[in-house]
Amino acid sequence: MRRKDLFALVLVCLFLVFQVLAQNSSQPNYVAVATTKFTVFPGIPECAQGTVQQGDPGKGKPVLLLKARPGCLIPWHWHTPSERLMMISGNARVEMKGGSPATLRAGDFLNLEGKHVHQFTCLAACMLFNLTGDARHSLRGREWQRNSRGPGIKGQTQGRGI
Numbered sequence: 001m002r003r004k005d006l007f008a009l010v011l012v013c014l015f016l017v018f019q020v021l022a023q024n025s026s027q028p029n030y031v032a033v034a035t036t037k038f039t040v041f042p043g044i045p046e047c048a049q050g051t052v053q054q055g056d057p058g059k060g061k062p063v064l065l066l067k068a069r070p071g072c073l074i075p076w077h078w079h080t081p082s083e084r085l086m087m088i089s090g091n092a093r094v095e096m097k098g099g100s101p102a103t104l105r106a107g108d109f110l111n112l113e114g115k116h117v118h119q120f121t122c123l124a125a126c127m128l129f130n131l132t133g134d135a136r137h138s139l140r141g142r143e144w145q146r147n148s149r150g151p152g153i154k155g156q157t158q159g160r161g162i
Contacts, residue, residue, distance in 0.1 A: 029054050031065075038067060047072035048122070050130075057132075064130040068092075068122035076119045081133030085110045090126035095119050104128075 031053050038049035048068040055062035060081065068074075070090075076097075085094070087104045094110060095101045097117040104110060112118060114133065 033065070036065065038065075045072060045074060048074060053129075060133065062132055064132075066126070066128050066130055068120075068126045070122055070124055072122040072126075074120040076117055078115050078117045079112075079132065080114055082114050083112045083116075083133075084131040085112075086129040086131075088127040088129065090122065090124045090128075092123055092126050092128075093121045095121075 036051050036053075038051050040046050040048070041050050044050070048066060050064050050066040053063040053065050057064070068090075085104065087106050087108045089106050091103060091105045093101055093103055095118060096112070102110060103123070
C-alpha cells in the first residue's frame, strides 16, 4: 500500500472517531498521541498496552487507543458491550467463534456484538481504536485463567473490567 493511501485511510479513521466523540460530548476532546501514556490494562497480556482517550471503561462508552507488539495474542474472550475496532496501523488477525477469521489492516473496521467470543493476534505492530457500547467495558472468558465459565468457552474465568 502506498504511503499516500495509508495516510488517507488513517484520516478517514480519525474522522470517524471524531464524529463519535462529537456525538458524546459538548466539549472538544483533543488527545495528542505524542503525549499519550500507555499502560497495561488489568487482565491483558503485557505485550498489549492502551490508554483511555475519552470516557470511563467502568461506566460505558469509552474510547480506547490500543497498541500491541507483533505476535501478541489476546486469547479467546468476550465483552459485555459491543466492541468496534478501527485499525490505525499494522495488521492483526481476529478469530470469532462461529465465524471466519478476519485480517485487519490500516483503515479496516470490525464490529463485534456484545458477548461475541473472539481472540486477537497482532501480526505487525498494531495501533487501533476500540470503541465500546453503553455497558461497562469488561473482559471475560480469558483463556489464561481457568476457574469458571464464559459463554461458549469451557472452563474460562469471568474477568475484571478494564
